[in-house]
Amino acid sequence: MRVLIMGAAGMVGQKLLNRIQTGQSGLDAVSKIYLHDMVPANQIAGVAESEVLVGNIADSQEMQKLADLKADVIFHLASVVSGEAETNFEKGWQVNMAGTWAFLEALRGHHEASQQSYRPKVIFTSSIAVFGAPFPDKIYDEFLNAPQTSYGAQKAVLELLISDYSRKGFMDGISIRLPTICVRPGKPNLAASSFFSGIIREPLNGVEAILPVSDDVRHWHASPRSAARFLTHAAQMDLSQLGSRRALSMPGVSCTVAEQIEALRKIAGNDVVRLIKPQLDDHIVSIVAGWPRNFDTERALSLGFESEKSFEEIIQIYLDDDLPKA
Amino acid sequence: MRVLIMGAAGMVGQKLLNRIQTGQSGLDAVSKIYLHDMVPANQIAGVAESEVLVGNIADSQEMQKLADLKADVIFHLASVVSGEAETNFEKGWQVNMAGTWAFLEALRGHHEASQQSYRPKVIFTSSIAVFGAPFPDKIYDEFLNAPQTSYGAQKAVLELLISDYSRKGFMDGISIRLPTICVRPGKPNLAASSFFSGIIREPLNGVEAILPVSDDVRHWHASPRSAARFLTHAAQMDLSQLGSRRALSMPGVSCTVAEQIEALRKIAGNDVVRLIKPQLDDHIVSIVAGWPRNFDTERALSLGFESEKSFEEIIQIYLDDDLPKA
Numbered sequence: 001m002r003v004l005i006m007g008a009a010g011m012v013g014q015k016l017l018n019r020i021q022t023g024q025s026g027l028d029a030v031s032k033i034y035l036h037d038m039v040p041a042n043q044i045a046g047v048a049e050s051e052v053l054v055g056n057i058a059d060s061q062e063m064q065k066l067a068d069l070k071a072d073v074i075f076h077l078a079s080v081v082s083g084e085a086e087t088n089f090e091k092g093w094q095v096n097m098a099g100t101w102a103f104l105e106a107l108r109g110h111h112e113a114s115q116q117s118y119r120p121k122v123i124f125t126s127s128i129a130v131f132g133a134p135f136p137d138k139i140y141d142e143f144l145n146a147p148q149t150s151y152g153a154q155k156a157v158l159e160l161l162i163s164d165y166s167r168k169g170f171m172d173g174i175s176i177r178l179p180t181i182c183v184r185p186g187k188p189n190l191a192a193s194s195f196f197s198g199i200i201r202e203p204l205n206g207v208e209a210i211l212p213v214s215d216d217v218r219h220w221h222a223s224p225r226s227a228a229r230f231l232t233h234a235a236q237m238d239l240s241q242l243g244s245r246r247a248l249s250m251p252g253v254s255c256t257v258a259e260q261i262e263a264l265r266k267i268a269g270n271d272v273v274r275l276i277k278p279q280l281d282d283h284i285v286s287i288v289a290g291w292p293r294n295f296d297t298e299r300a301l302s303l304g305f306e307s308e309k310s311f312e313e314i315i316q317i318y319l320d321d322d323l324p325k326a
Numbered sequence: 327m328r329v330l331i332m333g334a335a336g337m338v339g340q341k342l343l344n345r346i347q348t349g350q351s352g353l354d355a356v357s358k359i360y361l362h363d364m365v366p367a368n369q370i371a372g373v374a375e376s377e378v379l380v381g382n383i384a385d386s387q388e389m390q391k392l393a394d395l396k397a398d399v400i401f402h403l404a405s406v407v408s409g410e411a412e413t414n415f416e417k418g419w420q421v422n423m424a425g426t427w428a429f430l431e432a433l434r435g436h437h438e439a440s441q442q443s444y445r446p447k448v449i450f451t452s453s454i455a456v457f458g459a460p461f462p463d464k465i466y467d468e469f470l471n472a473p474q475t476s477y478g479a480q481k482a483v484l485e486l487l488i489s490d491y492s493r494k495g496f497m498d499g500i501s502i503r504l505p506t507i508c509v510r511p512g513k514p515n516l517a518a519s520s521f522f523s524g525i526i527r528e529p530l531n532g533v534e535a536i537l538p539v540s541d542d543v544r545h546w547h548a549s550p551r552s553a554a555r556f557l558t559h560a561a562q563m564d565l566s567q568l569g570s571r572r573a574l575s576m577p578g579v580s581c582t583v584a585e586q587i588e589a590l591r592k593i594a595g596n597d598v599v600r601l602i603k604p605q606l607d608d609h610i611v612s613i614v615a616g617w618p619r620n621f622d623t624e625r626a627l628s629l630g631f632e633s634e635k636s637f638e639e640i641i642q643i644y645l646d647d648d649l650p651k652a
Binding site for chain 2: 089132136141142143144145146147148150153156157160161163164167168244245
């Protein structure tokens with residue numbers, strides 16, 4: 001089986017690659033992994049040979065070349081990120097929507113050229129940004145997509161395209177709506193959500209972290225390990241079970257910032273928690289106010305997707321998987 | 327005020343044109359109406375001068391030309407129909423999605439070239455085909471879009487695009503999800519829904535009509551007059567009331583085929599009803615089984631959209647508006 005990872009240089013792409021290479025993916029006999037991204041992805045040695053490919057998913061010729069690989073399983077994690085899609089409207093739609101549509105069309109071309117025998121699994125990472133306020137207490141599986149960012153709208157459009165291409169039998173697709181991934185390893189970034197990881201990661205590394213929102217803010221989290229596991233679980237399941245609804249909100253942990261901090265206190269103590277410095281940032285407060293807080297992910301749970309059960313578990317996974325390397 | 331109607335040659339386009347030309351639209355001082363379609367639209371004399379334009383909405387140069395008209399209000403009714411979008415997958419996506427996206431991009435170009443002063447109202451006709459079974463008893467305003475046809479998926483994508491372009495201020499858009507329009511004037515066609523009108527229209531014209539489904543089939547209807555009124559109501563309302571959710575299911579009448587027939591009996595008598603000939607068609611039975619049956623259109627009602635209250639009213643409108651010309 002040959003696997004293509006689009007967006008392989010990113011944090012989740014690397015976690016996914018590691019999961020496959022260490023034989024935890026449940027995928028049969030992976031012989032080759034193509035690692036595609038804008039920059040050369042790190043390779044990880046393991047069960048399969050890997051090959052690094054560099055290119056831009058907004059380029060339709062590049063998309064044709066990727067489709068020509070005729071991979072059996074395709075993980076599509078590549079995207080212009082939320083903030084950039086908001087400030088650069090045209091780029092967001094061209095890359096996130098038109099680029100991926102060109103890729104789906106190229107895959108359909110191979111499906112038809114092969115007399116319908118080529119029908120890849122396509123696992124697309126969508127986002128809880130497809131939802132927009134006002135929300136119910138828990139966002140349920142039948143709640144509408146009403147994105148309030150261009151990024152969320154692009155993800156929602158891709159969900160529709162992947163469902164329709166799958167319904168017609170051109171591919172076997174699924175869209176996986178990831179929770180906010182926490183604790184992200186590495187450095188803080190400019191994303192408005194960066195602090196959710198920062199207030200845990202920085203103190204655990206002996207560094208101060210700014211908390212820009214009130215500690216009663218509730219949000220929806222899963223670990224990087226869960227993100228990789230969601231993707232490989234999707235890749236090995238029988239997607240016909242999904243019927244015509246091929247976009248799924250993934251399970252996670254709903255907790256307030258205060259609960260995040262208490263979990264950190266239990267694991268690492270008061271001295272570590274004291275490194276968190278509250279300092280309200282009205283801009284971030286207003287962005288975060290429009291974000292989902294809690295989900296009822298009945299369908300995903302019934303299909304065997306699993307996340308952590310508590311924020312303490314999420315911190316422990318950071319300690320196990322990432323802190324040693326930090 | 328200058329108005330552009332895309333899809334002006336179609337039945338709803340003509341009803342809309344008639345409503346504007348007879349001064350019932352509520353739009354201020356319409357000076358010019360551009361009538362665009364694949365074939366030359368019939369002109370109707372009235373309050374405004376009209377101009378007939380012929381072209382294909384899949385052609386991006388044509389879309390640029392239409393955007394260059396810089397109309398104040400744009401009604402977008404043009405579409406590859408449901409059956410054709412299903413059998414000709416590529417054409418459906420190219421016309422219904424890519425063509426309209428090119429048009430939205432051309433409008434955005436004028437918005438930017440005008441230093442943000444050009445910001446047209448765009449009223450897009452969407453469809454209840456954005457919904458797919460299984461349904462709740464009544465489809466409520468927060469129920470997810472899970473289309474089971476390419477046509478429905480294309481409409482759902484356009485809803486997302488129009489919401490996002492509106493959220494960014496490039497235009498002031500709304501998507502109007504029309505019920506099945508009944509009683510359609512004219513001849514029966516090959517649409518699976520054709521019989522909903524046919525079993526009323528043909529008997530009223532002294533002609534037999536085949537009923538291809540069981541009479542307990544429930545469906546969602548509004549008259550052609552309501553369709554035109556929904557569109558003009560949308561054109562004159564303050565769309566900022568919609569917030570970020572700019573797609574609305576329109577009100578209608580939910581009734582079974584048996585209830586349609588009883589309404590016909592009350593209005594036209596037993597001899598007319600006897601012209602309906604039940605003759606099951608398994609293909610149509612299975613298509614119709616996946617269609618919406620009933621809606622709770624609380625938002626649209628609260629925003630002043632109105633439909634008929636009974637199927638008898640719907641028949642009466644056919645008698646008033648269309649039968650004399652038949």
